[in-house]
Amino acid sequence: MLNLKIEPYENVLFQKGNTIVGESQLPNSMDSDNDTNLHYRKTIQFDNTDLNSDDDDGKKKESYSVYEAGILSTATDEDGIPSATHPMEKQILKKMDMFLIPLMCLLYFLSNLDKSNIGNAEIAGLSKSLNLKGREYNTCVTVFYGSYIVFDPIGTNLLKIIGPKYLMTICLLSFGLISLCTAWCKSFGGLVAVRVLLGCMEGIIYPAINMYLSVCYRREQYAKRFAYVFSAACLSSSFGGLISYGCSKIKGSHLAAWQYIFIVEGAISIGCTPLYFFGMAKDLENSWFFNKEEKEYVMERYKTMNTFNPEEKFDWEQVWFAIKDIKTWVSAVALFGIDLTTFGLTVFLPIIITSLGFTNVRAQLMTVPVYFLTAIVFFICANLSDRLKLRSPFIVGACLTTIIGLAIVLGSQIHGVRYFGVYILCMGIYVNAAVNCLWLSGNVGNYFKRATALGINLFLGSGSGLVAGQIFFAKEKPRYITGLSICLAFQVLSIIMTLLQLFLYMWENKKKDAITKRCNETGEPIPYDDKLSDKNPQFKYMY
Structure with missing residues (x-):
């Protein structure tokens, strides 16, 4: 043939x-x-x-x-058309999994390491050294998310314009240098300045990784790969605790333990920069690990993915399509409620564990098994989500798990029981946040519409960090009643919004089925408009 x-x-x-x-x-x-x-x-x-x-x-x-x-x-394979069962598909997936996924995991690992190290630095003496008073520490946490949310939508669109190689290299080098310089902050004002700059660079990383994976993989191949990446965030929190523990053991130096935390973690990020400059290409099809035949296959493969066209140019109409789509905003509100707990716990978990009766040094170590278990649970859920081709049940289930964990931490005054509750709630906070983003991005066809929708989603989700930094009051130690109660209420809201999002997808799929059925009965061609992407009858939303 x-x-x-x-x-x-x-x-x-x-x-x-x-x-x-x-x-x-x-x-x-x-x-x-x-x-x-x-x-x-x-x-x-x-x-x-x-x-x-x-x-x-x-x-x-x-x-x-x-x-x-x-x-x-x-x-x-006989047709010569790229597909999930084509032998060449397995070949290129193996190479992408081998060379690209470790780079994405490492980048997200380092990003979360530098983003959350302020929590470990705080219990290592940050506030005392800088003479922070009142709510100044909370303000330093909050301003980070102020700049972070602004760059979330920018990162999704910059990826295609600049290319992953340059975007990720610049961001990694920048936030590594900023983290390193944080060690020499002398005042509240200096700490605020570096946290604002760090938020600008960090805000680009997560959406860029998310969009890059949506370009590289079919949507039914997506969650499992993202599980590796998101698990890296869990492990970075564990690793951050180990670094903090090691820094607390340094003796005989004029630098404080919290300063070594920023120095060590910043230096690690800077040292990894060459991996991205030399290990990635501006476009996936030009990656060094593909041979000529594989590069040709990747180009043809784009035409069967319905999520990326390498020739696509930026179009303001696609931005408007994303903005006026109610599903974008429903998903974003759900992520706000989810991320309120995620961001709050990332920064305040070491402090919460300290309040359970552990010493500052032991508190660093006690965060390690919590995040390690979280990584395992997320990986299992992501694999099941891809295999079952379902997203919403995992979001709802993770929110319920988080609610149970929060209720345990809130309702008990026994240290052992509260620590157990921390394990339960952390098993859910990464699953629901990641799957929410995967669900939305997998259900949007055009690249720039998807970039805008995901950017809005992350803008509101990351915006919860502004709230999270203000609801965990120092005067409420060791219970943090206000912060944890607000987190619990918003997890309930996230369940409601996720179910609404599911209803909207089911409703639109039924309308598409009706159009297809009518065209089949009348013998008319099924309408297709390239600009409408996922709105076309041929595109069926995942549940």
Whole structure:
């Protein structure tokens, strides 16, 4: 069989294998699949057929159409069309998993290490050394998120404009230097300044990683890979505790333990910068670890993913599509409620554990097993989410787990029971935050619409950090009643918003099914507009 160059988005005849299904007719097995993304492509396929044939059969062969097999096995290796079951797919996935995922894990690890080290520095004597009074420490936590949220939407769009190689290299070098310089802050004002700068660089990292993975992987391959990346955040919190413990043991130096925390963690980030400059390419298809055949496959693969077009240019209309889509805002409100607990616990967990009766040094170590268990739980949930092709049940389940943990910490005054509650709530806070972002980004087709939607989502989610820095009052130690109660209430709100988001996706899928059914009955072509991306009837939302 000869396969010639395909032309995107021609709505003509359908073909399954070598069998004509008919004009605008979907096989029954596809019509009911909620996770099927169709790509209409005119492809010329001839099997021992005269290219110059003028008979009806010859003309039909010139108008065969192939649809994506990312989930179904309709396009196979025999067809020469990239698909989830194509042998070349496994080959490039293996290489991306081997070379790109470790880089993304390390970047997110270092980002979280430098972002949350202020909590470890605080119990190592930061406030005492800088003579911080009243709510000045809380202010230093809050201003970080002020600049962080501004750069969340910027990071999603900059990735395609600048390219991952340069964007990630610049951000890593910058926040490493900023963290390093924090060690020599002498006052409240100096600490505020470096935290604002750190927020600018850190705010780009998470959305950039999220968008980059959505470019590299099909959406049903997405959560498992992101599990590795997000688990790195859990491990960074554990590693941060170990670094803090080690720094507290340094004797005979004119520097304080909290200063060594910033120096060591900043130096690690700076030292890893060359890995990104030399290890990544501006575009995925030009990666050094792909051979010529694999690069060609990656370019053709984009056409079957329905989530990225390398030729796509920035379009303000796509930005507006994202802004006016109610699902964007429902998801964002849900993430705000989720992240309020996430950000609050990231910064204040060492302080909370200290209030349970542990010494400052032991408190650093007691955070390690908490985050290690969190990483394991998240990895299991992410794998199940990809396998079941479901997102919402994991968000709701994680919110319920977090609520139970918060209730235990709030309701008990026994140190051992409260520490157990910390384990329970931490098992949920990373699962619901990550899957919320994966769900939204996987259900938006056009790159710049997705970048804007995810940017808005993260803008509101990260905005919860502004609140988290102000609701854990020092005077409420050891219970933190106000902060933990507010976190619990917002977890309930997140469940409600997630269920609303699920309803909206189901409602829109039903409308798309009705359009498809009507076109099949009347023999009309199913409408497709490239600009509408996920709004097209062929794009089915994941649940």
